[in-house]
Amino acid sequence: MGMLSRSPWVIHYDGSSCNGCDIEVLAALMPRFDVERFGVVNTGNPKHADILLLTGSINEQNKPVVLNIYNQMPEPKVVLAVGICATSGGIFRECYNVLGGVDKVLPVDVYVPGCAVRPESIIDAVVKGVGILEEKRAAFKAAGKA
Amino acid sequence: MSWFSGIAYILFAPFLGGIIAGLDRKISARLQGRIGPPLFQPFYDVGKLFQKETLVVRQSQHLYMEFFFVLMVFSGAIFFSGGDLLLVIFAFTMAGVFFALGGYKASSPYSFIGAQREVLQMMSYEPAVLLAAVGMYMVTGSFQVAKIIEYPHPLIAQLPGLFLAFFFILPIKFRKSPFDLATSHHAHQELVKGITTEFSGRTLALIEIAHWYEYVFVLGIGYLFFASNVWFGLLMTLVIFELLLVVDNATARVRWQAMLGSAWVVALVAGGLNIIYLMWMKG
Ligand code: SF4
Numbered sequence: 022m023g024m025l026s027r028s029p030w031v032i033h034y035d036g037s038s039c040n041g042c043d044i045e046v047l048a049a050l051m052p053r054f055d056v057e058r059f060g061v062v063n064t065g066n067p068k069h070a071d072i073l074l075l076t077g078s079i080n081e082q083n084k085p086v087v088l089n090i091y092n093q094m095p096e097p098k099v100v101l102a103v104g105i106c107a108t109s110g111g112i113f114r115e116c117y118n119v120l121g122g123v124d125k126v127l128p129v130d131v132y133v134p135g136c137a138v139r140p141e142s143i144i145d146a147v148v149k150g151v152g153i154l155e156e157k158r159a160a161f162k163a164a165g166k167a
Numbered sequence: 168m169s170w171f172s173g174i175a176y177i178l179f180a181p182f183l184g185g186i187i188a189g190l191d192r193k194i195s196a197r198l199q200g201r202i203g204p205p206l207f208q209p210f211y212d213v214g215k216l217f218q219k220e221t222l223v224v225r226q227s228q229h230l231y232m233e234f235f236f237v238l239m240v241f242s243g244a245i246f247f248s249g250g251d252l253l254l255v256i257f258a259f260t261m262a263g264v265f266f267a268l269g270g271y272k273a274s275s276p277y278s279f280i281g282a283q284r285e286v287l288q289m290m291s292y293e294p295a296v297l298l299a300a301v302g303m304y305m306v307t308g309s310f311q312v313a314k315i316i317e318y319p320h321p322l323i324a325q326l327p328g329l330f331l332a333f334f335f336i337l338p339i340k341f342r343k344s345p346f347d348l349a350t351s352h353h354a355h356q357e358l359v360k361g362i363t364t365e366f367s368g369r370t371l372a373l374i375e376i377a378h379w380y381e382y383v384f385v386l387g388i389g390y391l392f393f394a395s396n397v398w399f400g401l402l403m404t405l406v407i408f409e410l411l412l413v414v415d416n417a418t419a420r421v422r423w424q425a426m427l428g429s430a431w432v433v434a435l436v437a438g439g440l441n442i443i444y445l446m447w448m449k450g
Contacts, residue, residue: 024211024214027211051201057196060211062212064360095368096219
């Protein structure tokens with residue numbers, strides 16, 4: 022296992038979620054699930070993050086914010102769409118201001134369904150994301166930019 | 168103590184410091200009822216940072232952090248090779264200045280405020296550290312660490328006030344609550360990540376390693392208070408560290424006014440009284 026997969030630092034952004042998913046994300050950090058066991062740190066800083074964890078759908082207002090966060094993250098990076106809102110727009114899909122899921126603006130690597138998602142599936146998604154991170158790292162290195 | 172231990176410090180302090188940082192995270196997690204990361208987590212983190220892209224805002228910001236790193240290693244190396252305590256403190260302060268300058272240079276509002284707070288933090292801990300050096304001189308008759316360490320009795324017996332002042336400013340140096348104003352290792356951070364906000368990849372790894380050196384060095388100063396017996400000294404250093412973590416988990420961050428005020432009051436009252444007592448004893 023490489024270093025990347027032992028220390029995934031996550032930045033969590035709440036798009037226009039109902040907060041249901043966000044509470045589950047925080048639950049994953051709490052004593053019962055304690056994702057820090059796997060080295061996961063919830064950083065507030067895109068420049069330190071490896072994984073962008075998005076909850077809630079994308080709308081006109083948060084689109085530039087999401088793009089900004091993504092662009093500020095150093096390579097290699099992975100995007101997780103957490104919750105059915107983030108994967109497709111969910112129950113807010115029909116709203117006049119909602120564009121849809123995260124994949125309308127960013128390349129999503131892992132989709133995590135659930136309304137709200139369970140902490141177990143979030144942990145599962147991070148573990149999947151970490152695998153993709155390693156693949157991207159290999160590609161990044163091959164491109165000679167590391 | 169000789170140049171040999173100075174070289175040993177340069178080579179092995181990162182390992183020791185990394186393990187201290189790992190212990191810190193592990194014990195903190197236990198205090199919060201969590202299992203916590205593996206002991207070697209800080210090494211994984213730094214290893215990862217070396218594999219990441221390094222984003223640059225301004226090229227010179229990295230130069231400042233490299234100076235910070237070099238001076239941190241330098242001051243610790245002088246300390247551990249038994250050199251002059253005043254020179255050590257001076258070099259240590261310079262390291263802090265470069266760290267703050269790096270934050271200023273990165274020119275983002277977050278790192279800017281973080282750098283301002285870093286400067287305030289330096290102002291807060293400086294009196295306590297300097298007074299501790301003066302107190303050690305008054306007891307042992309020398310500023311040389313090699314001489315101080317040979318003093319036959321534990322210094323704490325004669326410097327309790329100065330030790331209190333030193334312990335009070337320890338959270339500043341370890342970037343712990345209640346004084347983790349400039350940057351913090353925890354999720355709670357109103358300044359994004361404070362002074363290190365604009366640093367990523369390699370440079371962030373360098374900063375992290377410099378902090379490991381700093382941990383070992385600062386605990387080394389704590390050790391001086393108990394240096395008459397090696398095992399007693401090491402044990403007490405561990406106790407200090409443990410107490411620090413309890414304080415960290417039991418307190419919330421304060422404003423800088425409270426930090427500066429309380430650190431100076433404790434340093435000047437407890438430390439000052441201690442020094443007056445020493446002068447009185449000498450007659
Ligand atoms: S998926 Fe459900 S719980 Fe999560 S943000 Fe959307 S509506 Fe809320």
